[in-house]
Amino acid sequence: MTTERPASPGPRPAGPGGPRPAAGGGRPPLPRFYARRKICTFCVDKVKHIDYKDVGRLRRFISDRSKMEARRKTGVCSKHQRALSRAIKRARILALIPFSPDHRMPGGGYAA
Template sequence: MTTENESTPQRRPNSRPRFYSRRKVCQPCVDKKELDYKDVDYLKKFLSDRYMIEARRKSGMCAKCQRSLARAVKKARHLALLPFSPAQRGALPVHYRPRSS
């Protein structure tokens, strides 16, 4: 013998409703912009502060754009348009001065 209270699920008192995050959209697809290795400012949007490529779940990119982003970032790094790590921001230290002859 079951009572009516046992068959219905109980909610905790004062519980908050669940938070559902909005689905992220693929920014290059929305902008209809091609990811190019020469557009360094746009590529920097998808890099972390340590110059690592952000994951798809964090950036919200589709698989196709994520692959083209990885290719563009790697090519820009190879051509020294983007640094590999934060330590490589400048090729020379700030306090460097060339010798005067």
């Protein structure tokens, strides 16, 4: 008793969406959403110099794991991203911003 499959079952019946288009034919599907272009907040505010002492502004560009956020995520231009990374590094050295999320402050409290 041998069960053999037919070599070619023939064309497939159309599914619920209708017949499938030919391979390579037709136009590509449209994306579901368009990513909005991010605008540099420093350029909008016309900031000339990013101050390392402005901790409130710098914290917006640091993740909850105390890592610097990427340009893709924040939307900062390359010129301001370089100045921003320099300011964050200076603030870390002066202990204004922690190096790690579980960093203990000298007074016994935690870095907020």
